Amino acid sequence: MQNLGEPHAGASQFTDIGTTLPPQHFDAIIIGAGLGGLLSAAHLLQRGLRVAIVERLPHSGGRFTAKNFHGVQVSTGAVHMVPFGSSGVLAHMLHRLHIPHHFFDADVFGSFHVHGKQFRARGLLSVYKFLGAHQFFWLVYIGYLIFLRPLPPYEQQLPFSLWLERHIDVKRNPQLVAFFERIARFALSLDLPQVSTAEVARITKHMLRFGAPAIVQGGCGKLTNELESHVCAQGGKLLLSHEVLRILSHDGAVTGVRLRNKADNEEFELHAPLVVSDVGPRATVALLQNRTVTQSNVLKQQVDHADIHEAVGLKVHILSDISLIPHRGIMYCLDTQRIAGMVQPTNSDPSLAPPGKHLLISHQVIQSNNIEEERALALADLHLLFGEAFDKHCRVLTMGMYRGEWPVNRIVQGEDRLPQTPLRGLYQVGDAVKPSGYLMVEGVAQSVNLFLELLETLDHTSQQSNTDIQPRHYVMPAPSRLNALRWLWKAPGNAGKR
Ligand SMILES: Cc1cc2nc3c(=O)[nH]c(=O)nc-3n(C[C@H](O)[C@H](O)[C@H](O)COP(=O)(O)OP(=O)(O)OC[C@H]3O[C@@H](n4cnc5c(N)ncnc54)[C@H](O)[C@@H]3O)c2cc1C
Numbered sequence: 001m002q003n004l005g006e007p008h009a010g011a012s013q014f015t016d017i018g019t020t021l022p023p024q025h026f027d028a029i030i031i032g033a034g035l036g037g038l039l040s041a042a043h044l045l046q047r048g049l050r051v052a053i054v055e056r057l058p059h060s061g062g063r064f065t066a067k068n069f070h071g072v073q074v075s076t077g078a079v080h081m082v083p084f085g086s087s088g089v090l091a092h093m094l095h096r097l098h099i100p101h102h103f104f105d106a107d108v109f110g111s112f113h114v115h116g117k118q119f120r121a122r123g124l125l126s127v128y129k130f131l132g133a134h135q136f137f138w139l140v141y142i143g144y145l146i147f148l149r150p151l152p153p154y155e156q157q158l159p160f161s162l163w164l165e166r167h168i169d170v171k172r173n174p175q176l177v178a179f180f181e182r183i184a185r186f187a188l189s190l191d192l193p194q195v196s197t198a199e200v201a202r203i204t205k206h207m208l209r210f211g212a213p214a215i216v217q218g219g220c221g222k223l224t225n226e227l228e229s230h231v232c233a234q235g236g237k238l239l240l241s242h243e244v245l246r247i248l249s250h251d252g253a254v255t256g257v258r259l260r261n262k263a264d265n266e267e268f269e270l271h272a273p274l275v276v277s278d279v280g281p282r283a284t285v286a287l288l289q290n291r292t293v294t295q296s297n298v299l300k301q302q303v304d305h306a307d308i309h310e311a312v313g314l315k316v317h318i319l320s321d322i323s324l325i326p327h328r329g330i331m332y333c334l335d336t337q338r339i340a341g342m343v344q345p346t347n348s349d350p351s352l353a354p355p356g357k358h359l360l361i362s363h364q365v366i367q368s369n370n371i372e373e374e375r376a377l378a379l380a381d382l383h384l385l386f387g388e389a390f391d392k393h394c395r396v397l398t399m400g401m402y403r404g405e406w407p408v409n410r411i412v413q414g415e416d417r418l419p420q421t422p423l424r425g426l427y428q429v430g431d432a433v434k435p436s437g438y439l440m441v442e443g444v445a446q447s448v449n450l451f452l453e454l455l456e457t458l459d460h461t462s463q464q465s466n467t468d469i470q471p472r473h474y475v476m477p478a479p480s481r482l483n484a485l486r487w488l489w490k491a492p493g494n495a496g497k498r
Contacts, residue, residue, distance in 0.1 A: 025271050026052045026237070029257055031244045031287070032278035034062025035441055036430035038227040039448045040276050042097045045234040052270050053236055054259055056243035061224030062278070063406065063431075064441060071354035073219040074317050074398055077408070079361040080345045080352065081330075083187065083442050084206065085214035087492075089476045090445040099226050103214035104348035106329030109491050113385055114175055114334040120327060123489040127179070130334075135176040138168045142176075146201045147484070156198035160184070163197040178334040185365045186330060186341030187439055189311035189408035199414035202437030208484035210442075212491040215328060215348035247275060247287045253424035257287075274425050276451065280410035280432045281417050282308050288423070298404040309415060310407035311365075314338075314374055316382070317397040318360040319353060324386055324394075325360065329491065336381040338364040338374065360394075366403060375399055413439060419451040427451050437478070449474035 028044045030037045033055035044051045059065065063077025073080065082090055085105040094101050111120045112130050119130040128136045145151075145167060155163060160180065164170060170177050180200075181192050187203070188195060216223050232238055239259070246258040248269065256271035277284040286293045316339075325331045325344040332341045342362040346353045353359040362382070366374050378399065382390050402408050410432040411417060419427045429451050434443025456471040486492040 024052070024269075026050045027272060028052075028274040028276065029054065029270050029272045030276045030278060031247075031257060031284075032056075032062065032430070033060035033228070033238065033240070034278045034430060034444075035064040035224070035227075036433075036444045036448060037062075037276070037278035038224065038231055039093060039097075039445060040278070040429050040451060041231045041236050042099070042227060042234070043448065043452055044274075044276075045231065045236050046097065049274075051231075051236045052239060052272070053231065054239045054242045054244050054257065054270070056241070056262065058241045060228045060238065060240065061221065063402075064220045064444075065224040066219045066221035069317075069397060072317065072319060072357075072359055072397060073221055073352045075220055075361075077402065077406075078220050078441065079315065079343050079363060080215050080219045081343060082214050082216060083440050084210035085212045087211035087479070088445075089210075089438060089442045089449070092476055093445045093448070094223075097230065099223075099230055101223055101226060102217040104217065104328055105214045106212040106327070106491050108327045108329040109212075109487060110329050111325065111327060111331045112179070112334055113331060113336070114178070116335065118325075118331060123491065124487045125489060131175055131179070135173045138173050138176055139179075142167065146204060147481075151198060151201055156196065158197045159193045160195050160197050160200045161192035163200075164192070175334055179332070182332045182334055182340045186332060186363055188413045189313040189363075189365050189402075190412055191365060191367075194309075194412060196414050199436060203413070203439055205481070205484070206437045206439075206442075206478050208487050209479045209481060211483070213330065215343070215345045217349050219345070219349070219352050243292075244279075244287055245292065246290045247277070247284070247423075247426065249288075249423055249426075252422075254426040274455075275427075277426065277428050278430045280430060281428065282410070283405070284421070284426075284428060293405060295404040295406070308410075309412045310403065311409035311412050312401075312403035313408040314364050314366050314378060314399065314401055316362045316378055316399045318362070318382070319395045319397055320358045320360055321356070321393040322389065323347070323358050324389065333362075333381065333385060336384060338367070338377040339381040339385070340364050342385075366401065371401060374401075409434075409440075413443075416443075419447060419454055427454065435475070446475065449476060 027049035028051045030041050030053040033053050037053055038060060041051050041053050066073040066075040082103055086103040091103060109121045109123050111118050114130045121127050184190050184192055184195055241262040242259050243262060244257045244259045248256045248258060254275045256269055258269050260267050283293045328348045330341045330343055333339045339362045342360055344358055344360050346359045416434050417432055419433050429447045431444050433447035435446050438446040452474040460471040
C-alpha cells in the first residue's frame with residue numbers, strides 16, 4: 001500500500017483571497033458526500049463532533065445512489081448490490097449507526113450462462129452441472145491450493161492468470177478459466193492479469209466466509225437518503241452544490257478547506273483541525289495543490305499520477321416485460337464477448353421498477369478505447385443471452401461508461417492507499433482506501449473503520465497518562481473459515497426475511 005505524496009509547497013499557506021463570508025469553524029470537515037463521506041460523518045457526529053460535509057453535486061451518495069427515470073431506480077454507479085450482504089461490513093456498520101435498512105441476500109451461489117443456456121447453481125457444488133467432471137476436479141484442486149495450504153510467497157504476487165497457467169492446463173479447462181475471469185470482471189472490474197493471486201485468495205475467502213451478496217431494499221438511493229437524513233438529524237451541516245477548491249494547511253497540519261458555492265460562485269472558507277477526503281488520492285493531491293482534476297484531464301492522462309490505476313466499466317440498465325433471471329443472485333456470463341455478469345434486482349425489490357416490469361443491469365470491463373465498439377459488443381451479448389426475447393420484451397434505458405473521475409474503483413483492488421496522509425489531521429476514506437480482500441462498498445465501509453481506528457489510537461495516545469481504557473477496535477475481521485462450508489450446497493443468506 002502506498003501513501004499520498006508530499007503536499008505541494010503551496011499547500012501550506014493560509015490564504016484568504018476575495019473572501020466575503022466569515023470563515024466558519026467545525027471539528028471536522030468531510031470532502032465529498034459519497035458513501036464513505038456520509039459514513040464517516042455519521043461516526044464523527046456519534047462522537048459528538050461538529051461536522052460539515054461538502055458535496056459538489058446537488059445530491060449526496062456519489063456512485064452509490066440512484067435517480068428515478070420513468071419509475072425505474074437507475075443507479076449512479078453500484079448495481080444496487082452489496083457484496084457481503086446482510087452479514088457484511090457495511091451491514092454491521094449500518095446496525096452500529098442505527099440506520100434503517102434491509103438487504104435481500106442472494107438465494108443462489110449464482111447462475112452461469114454457458115453453452116448457450118443458463119445453469120442455476122444453488123451452492124458451489126452445483127457448478128459441476130456446467131463444468132463437468134474433468135473441470136470440476138481442477139476446481140477442487142484450486143480450492144485446495146488456495147484454502148487448505150498457505151500460499152507460498154513467490155506465488156502471492158503472481159498475476160492470477162499466470163498462477164492458473166502454472167497449476168492447470170488452461171486450454172483443457174476453458175469454462176473453469178472463464179468462471180474465474182467473469183467473477184473478477186463483474187466483482188472487481190478487472191481482468192485476471194491485473195489482480196494478484198494473494199488478492200484473489202483473500203477476496204474469495206471473504207466472499208465465502210461473510211455470506212451471499214444482497215440487493216438493497218429500495219436500491220442504493222434509499223440507503224443514501226437514510227444516511228443523509230441521519231447525518232442531518234444528528235446536526236451535521238451538509239453543503240450540497242458546494243465544491244472544495246483547496247485544502248488549507250499551516251505548519252504541516254490541516255486547517256480547513258476553501259470552497260465555492262456553485263449557485264452564486266461565492267468562495268469562502270471552513271476551518272477545522274480534521275479534514276476527511278472521500279474524493280480519492282488523485283483529487284486530494286490536486287486540492288492540496290490548489291488544482292481541480294477534471295474528467296477530461298484524467299482521460300487524457302495529463303496528470304502526474306501514472307501510478308494510479310482505476311478500474312473501468314460499462315453498465316447497461318434494461319427494462320423488461322418478462323423475467324429473464326430466475327433468482328436473486330448474479331448471473332455470470334461465460335460465453336459472452338464483453339458482459340461479465342447481470343442482476344435482476346426487481347426479483348428482490350419489485351419497487352425498483354414500475355409494476356409488472358423487471359429491471360436488469362449488466363456490467364462489463366471496458367477493454368478498448370473504442371467506446372462505440374464496446375457498446376455494440378454489449379448489445380450483441382444481450383442478443384446472445386436472451387435471443388428474440390431481448391428484441392420483443394426489453395428496452396435499453398441507459399448505457400454508461402465508468403472511467404476517469406467516475407470509475408468503478410478509484411484505485412484497482414490490491415493497490416489501495418492508506419487513510420493517513422503526510423499532513424496532520426488530513427485522512428482519506430472511500431474506495432481508494434479499501435483494505436485488501438474487501439471489495440466495493442464493503443471496502444468503503446472498512447476504509448471508514450480504518451480511519452476511525454486511527455483516530456481512536458491518536459486520542460488514546462494523547463490521553464494515555466489519564467486512562468487505562470484501550471482504544472476501541474472498529475476494523476471488522478473475516479468470520480470463521482467454517483462459514484465457507486455453508487456455500488457447498490446452498491448460498492447462505494437471510495432468504496429475504498424482513
Ligand atoms: C458501474 C459501477 C458499478 C458498481 N457496482 C457496485 C455494486 O454493485 N456493489 C458495490 O458494493 N459497489 C459497486 N460499485 C462501487 C461503489 O459504487 C463505490 O465503491 C462507492 O460508491 C464509492 O463510494 P465513495 O464514497 O468512495 O466515492 P464516491 O461515491 O465517488 O463519492 C465521492 C463524492 O465526492 C464528491 N466530490 C468530488 N470532488 C469534490 C470536491 N472537490 N468538492 C466536493 N465534493 C467532491 C463527488 O461528487 C462524490 O459525490 C460500482 C461502481 C460503479 C461505477
